[in-house]
Structure formats: C-alpha cells, structure tokens
Amino acid sequence: MSWAWFHKLGSPRWFFLWTKSWALPLFCLGMVCLLLGLVWGLAFAPTDYQQGNSYRIIYIHVPAALLAQSCYLSLGIAGFVFLVWRMKMAPIFINAVAPIGAVMALMALVSGAIWGKPTWGTWWVWDARLTSVLVLFLLYMGIIAIQNTLEDIVLADKAAALISVLGLINLPIIKYSVEWWNTLHQAATFTLTEKPAMPVEMWMPLLISVIGLYLVVAGLALWRMQSYILEREHRASWVKQEVVGDGL
Amino acid sequence: MTYFSYFKAEFLVLLRRKQDVINALLFFITVIVLFPLGVSPSPIFLAPAAGGIIWCALVLAILMAIESMFKEDYNDGSLEQLVVSGLSLPLLVLLKILVLWSVIVIPLLLMLPLLSAMLYLPEGSFWVLVATLLVGSPSLFLIGAIGSALTVSLKQGAMLMLLVILPFYLPVVVFATGAIKAAQEGLPYSGLLAMLLAISLLSLVLSPVMTAISVKASVN
Numbered sequence: 323m324s325w326a327w328f329h330k331l332g333s334p335r336w337f338f339l340w341t342k343s344w345a346l347p348l349f350c351l352g353m354v355c356l357l358l359g360l361v362w363g364l365a366f367a368p369t370d371y372q373q374g375n376s377y378r379i380i381y382i383h384v385p386a387a388l389l390a391q392s393c394y395l396s397l398g399i400a401g402f403v404f405l406v407w408r409m410k411m412a413p414i415f416i417n418a419v420a421p422i423g424a425v426m427a428l429m430a431l432v433s434g435a436i437w438g439k440p441t442w443g444t445w446w447v448w449d450a451r452l453t454s455v456l457v458l459f460l461l462y463m464g465i466i467a468i469q470n471t472l473e474d475i476v477l478a479d480k481a482a483a484l485i486s487v488l489g490l491i492n493l494p495i496i497k498y499s500v501e502w503w504n505t506l507h508q509a510a511t512f513t514l515t516e517k518p519a520m521p522v523e524m525w526m527p528l529l530i531s532v533i534g535l536y537l538v539v540a541g542l543a544l545w546r547m548q549s550y551i552l553e554r555e556h557r558a559s560w561v562k563q564e565v566v567g568d569g570l
Numbered sequence: 571m572t573y574f575s576y577f578k579a580e581f582l583v584l585l586r587r588k589q590d591v592i593n594a595l596l597f598f599i600t601v602i603v604l605f606p607l608g609v610s611p612s613p614i615f616l617a618p619a620a621g622g623i624i625w626c627a628l629v630l631a632i633l634m635a636i637e638s639m640f641k642e643d644y645n646d647g648s649l650e651q652l653v654v655s656g657l658s659l660p661l662l663v664l665l666k667i668l669v670l671w672s673v674i675v676i677p678l679l680l681m682l683p684l685l686s687a688m689l690y691l692p693e694g695s696f697w698v699l700v701a702t703l704l705v706g707s708p709s710l711f712l713i714g715a716i717g718s719a720l721t722v723s724l725k726q727g728a729m730l731m732l733l734v735i736l737p738f739y740l741p742v743v744v745f746a747t748g749a750i751k752a753a754q755e756g757l758p759y760s761g762l763l764a765m766l767l768a769i770s771l772l773s774l775v776l777s778p779v780m781t782a783i784s785v786k787a788s789v790n
Contacts, residue, residue, distance in 0.1 A: 405783070457737045464734040471730050474723065480787040481720040484780055485734055488716070492737075 332409045334551045335560055345544035352537025356385075359531025367524050376440040379433050381528055385535040386429035387455070391493060393423030393539070394458060394486075397465070398493075401486030404479065411547075413479035414554065416486055417469055418546035422539055424462035430455055450499035451507040454492060461489040571655050576662060580669045590638065591673055598631035598678065602685055613690040620689035621699055621750030628678070628703070629710065629739050635674055636714035637731050639666065640722040640785070649722075650789045659785065660778035663715065667777075671711045679703065698753040701763055702746040709770040712777035713738045719784035742769055 330336040363381035370377040397416055404412035434452065435445045446452065465482050472478035499507075520528075555561050584591065605623045606616060616623075643649040652662050679700065686696055717735035721727030749762035 453740075457740055460733075460737045464737065467730055467733050468720065471724065472721075476790070477720075477723065477787045480783065484716065484720065484784060488738065488776075488780070495741075 332411055334410055334414070334555050335558070337411055338548055338551045338564070341544050341548065345541045345548065347541075348537050348544065349541025352534045352539075352541055355534030356531050356538055357534070359527045359529075359534050363527035363531060367527055368521070370524075373441055376437065379437040381531050383430060383433040383437060384528060385532045386426045386433060388532060389535055389539055390423055390427040390430050390455065390458060391496060392536075393419050393426060394462070394489065395493060397423065397486040398490035401483035404483040405487065413483060414547050414550045415543075416465065416479075416482050417550055419543050420462055420465045420469070420482070422542055422546070424459060424466060426539070427455060427459040427462055431459060449507055451496065454496040454499055457492055458489075458496060461485070461492060465489075571651075571657065573657060573661065573665065576652075576657075577665045577669065580666055581673075584669055584673050587642075590635065591677070594631045594635035594674060595677055595681070597634050598627050599681070599685070601627035601630055602689070606689070617690040617692060618751070618754065620686060620691035621695065621702075621754075622747045623689060624682075624685065624691075624699065625702075625743050625746050625750075628707070629736075629743060632674065632707065632710045633714060633732055633735065633739075634728075635670065636711060636718050637721075637728045639670055639715065639718050640788075644722045644788065649785060653786055653789055659782040663719075663781045663785065664778040667711050667715050667781075671708060675703070675707055692754055695750050695753040698750055698759060698763075702749050702766060705763055705770055706742050706746045706766040709742055709766070709773040710739060712770070712773040715781045716777055716784055719781045719788060722785075722788050742766065745769070 331340070360381055364378050367378070369375055397419055400412040400415045400419075403409050404416070431452070434455075438447070439445055465485050468485060469478050469482045472481055552561055552565065602623060605619070609615060609619075640649060643652070653659060655662070682700065682703070683696070686699060691699065714731075714735055717731040720734070721731045724730065745762050745765045749759040749766070752759040752762060
C-alpha cells in the first residue's frame with residue numbers, strides 16, 4: 323500500500339485542495355445524525371425507571387464529554403507530531419481544534435451540572451471526574467491563550483504544542499477517575515468491548531448522536547483548518563489563485 | 571564556561587540580587603496572613619485548614635519567583651550564550667532550577683515552624699508538612715520553568731504563565747494537602763508522599779528537556 327497520499331496531507335496546499343469539498347458534506351451529515359439522535363432520544367426513547375425524564379440529558383452530556391476528551395487526545399498527538407517531525411499542519415490543527423474542544427468541555431460541564439441538580443441534589447460537587455474535566459477546560463483555555471498572546475508565530479506554535487503534550491497526562495485521570503476513586507459520578511455508559519446495560523431503544527439514539535457530533539466537529543475542524551491555511555499561506559501563489567479565482 | 575562555573579555564577583547572581591527572592595518570601599507571608607483575617611482567626615477553622623493555606627500560598631509564591639527566572643538572562647543576552655555555549659542546555663537549565671529551588675526552599679523551611687504555629691497546625695502533622703514540601707516543591711519548580719521559558723519574550727507574561735501552568739500544579743496541591751489531612755486524622759499518608767515523589771521524578775525527567783526546547787524557541 324502506498325503512503326504517498328498520507329504524506330501529502332502534511333502539505334497545507336494538498337490538504338486544502340483535498341479537503342475543500344469534504345467539510346460541508348461531513349458537517350451536514352453530522353447535523354442530520356445529531357438531530358435524529360437528539361429528537362429520538364429526547365422525545366421517543368423510553369423513560370428511565372429511576373431517574374424519569376431527567377436522564378435524557380445523557381443525549382447531550384455524553385457526546386459532549388466524549389468529544390472534549392477526543393479533541394484533547396488529538397491535540398496531544400498533533401503536538402507530539404509537531405515537536406518531533408515539525409509538520410506544518412500540526413499547529414494549524416491545534417489552532418483549529420482547541421476552541422472546539424473548549425466548547426465541548428464547557429458543554430459537558432454545564433449539562434452535567436443541570437443533570438446533577440435533579441439526580442444528586444446539587445449543581446456541583448468537587449468530585450474527581452468533575453474536577454478533572456474542569457481542569458481539561460482550563461488546559462484548553464491555556465492553549466488558546468498562549469496561541470493568541472505570543473506574537474512570534476513560531477514560538478506560539480511550539481508553546482501550544484508543548485502544553486498540549488503535557489496536558490495529555492490529565493486524560494487517563496479523567497478516564498479512570500470513576501474507577502480509581504469512589505465518586506458520585508457513574509461509570510462509563512459505553513465501552514467498546516461490552517454490551518451496554520441499557521435497552522437498545524435507549525442506547526441507539528445515544529450512539530447516533532455521538533457519531534453525529536463527531537462528524538459535525540470534524541466538519542467544523544476542517545473548515546477552521548482551511549481558513550487558517552489561507553491565512554498562513556497568504557503569500558503563496560496558489561492561495562491567490564484560490565481566493566481571487568479568475569478575477570475579482 | 572563549565573557546568574561548575576555556571577552553577578557558581580548563578581548562585582552568586584541570585585544571592586546578590588536578593589530582592590527577587592525576598593519578594594517571593596514576603597508574598598508567601600502576606601498570602602498566609604490573608605486567610606486568618608479574611609475567613610476566620612479561630613483555631614477551629616485554622617487548624618484543619620492550615621496545611622491547605624500554606625500550600626496555596628506556596629504555589630502562588632513559587633509561581634511569582636519562577637515567572638522571572640529567565641527574564642534577566644533573556645534581556646541581557648546571557649540566555650543566548652547558554653544556547654550557543656556547547657554545553658548541554660537541559661543540564662544547564664536543571665542547574666538553574668536547582669539553584670533557585672535551594673535559595674527559596676531553605677528560607678521557607680526556616681520560616682515554617684513560626685507560620686504553622688500562627689495557623690495552629692497540629693504539632694503531629696508538622697513534619698508531614700515539611701516532608702510534602704521537600705518532595706513536592708521540586709515538581710513545582712520544574713513544571714514552572716517550562717512556562718517561564720515559554721513566556722520569557724513577553725513584557726507582561728505573568729498572567730499568561732499562571733493560566734497555563736496552574737492546572738499542572740493542581741495534582742501536586744491535592745496530594746500534598748491530602749497527606750497533611752491524612753496525618754491529622756491518623757491515617758497512613760506514605761502513599762500520598764510517594765505520589766508526590768513520583769510527580770517530582772517524572773517532571774525531573776521531562777522538564778529539563780521541555781524547558782530547553784522552549785528556551786531555544788524563545789531566543790531565536
């Protein structure tokens with residue numbers, strides 16, 4: 323199998339031209355999946371015998387929390403790739419995905435707080451999982467802040483990559499916090515290896531909205547990366563061609 | 571330049587520019603004074619909170635001290651000289667951190683008996699506090715050095731560095747105050763001290779390399 327197509331993705335130009343037509347379909351498909359999952363989950367899935375209707379916030383909370391962690395994992399990998407191989411696309415990726423991840427972490431925290439009120443009787447507890455997701459949010463904000471404050475772009479890229487890699491240490495803490503410590507937060511809803519404990523009418527819409535949100539985020543990330551590429555490569559002739567086209 | 575001459579020079583520079591170190595220590599005392607006055611001066615509140623108050627003040631004071639650790643060297647160009655000196659940059663950075671650590675932590679240890687008495691820290695947990703300080707503070711300096719090197723080129727880098735570095739300090743604070751609390755309640759605390767030591771050792775491995783990368787990126 324030839325890996326040339328993969329190496330070509332490291333070049334901003336190839337990446338831009340190759341993904342130009344991908345962002346919109348990914349985003350639209352994701353939106354359709356997300357809406358389907360949400361409407362199914364919020365309106366048609368059976369109620370929980372213990373939590374009643376309040377459990378339905380799972381259809382927003384779980385996808386957002388999963389995405390917050392996946393985005394950070396990808397940031398960490400991109401940071402590592404940049405520090406080791408100095409690929410040009412890696413800082414563009416970090417720049418594009420960090421704000422999306424921050425929004426996802428915030429969504430997970432807010433929806434979790436809203437869910438916590440009826441089920442635990444409190445908006446917030448200083449529980450291991452909640453605190454580590456809050457730290458994840460702060461790490462995202464740190465990456466965004468350092469990217470935007472440092473004026474030297476080479477230094478800013480390197481700084482964001484370093485912080486992304488260092489912050490990876492927080493991910494296993496989030497993942498295993500509910501297993502290591504006895505906390506209020508319940509254990510994972512989904513695992514790859516086991517059948518979920520919920521009935522199929524309950525987990526199916528959840529699965530669909532998770533996939534939908536992944537696709538939406540992928541589409542958004544591609545869009546943001548494309549505009550960063552145009553901004554950073556604005557001196558290249560292919561960008562002029564691309565933006566101006568055949569004439570103004 | 572040799573490693574030893576660099577170590578000696580760093581030490582002398584810090585001793586002759588005492589004001590930076592003294593400022594950090596004064597800041598530490600001021601933050602500690604803030605808590606009895608701001609929350610409650612009664613021993614019922616202070617005794618269980620003393621370990622946490624001391625550690626919070628410690629983290630803030632260390633961040634203040636570390637923030638400017640490369641600033642002077644960056645402004646007068648000696649940071650560049652380190653990069654081109656031909657010696658191993660991570661090792662030089664490690665020496666610099668070691669000097670700063672000893673200059674700040676030794677006076678802190680000397681002040682600790684007085685301050686912990688002022689906060690009514692139970693006597694039995696005093697030595698646990700000293701132990702957490704000894705095994706936990708190296709990681710604070712090592713992690714902070716990365717942030718300091720990244721923000722050295724900024725005029726007003728303190729806020730940014732705090733924002734970026736503070737999340738990495740949280741586990742250290744959690745384990746340190748956890749150990750002090752466990753000691754006060756008569757529970758075993760050696761596991762928590764071992765976690766602190768593990769964090770310090772991990773940052774001892776990672777931080778000099780990462781700081782060297784950041785220094786190189788900052789001076790070019």
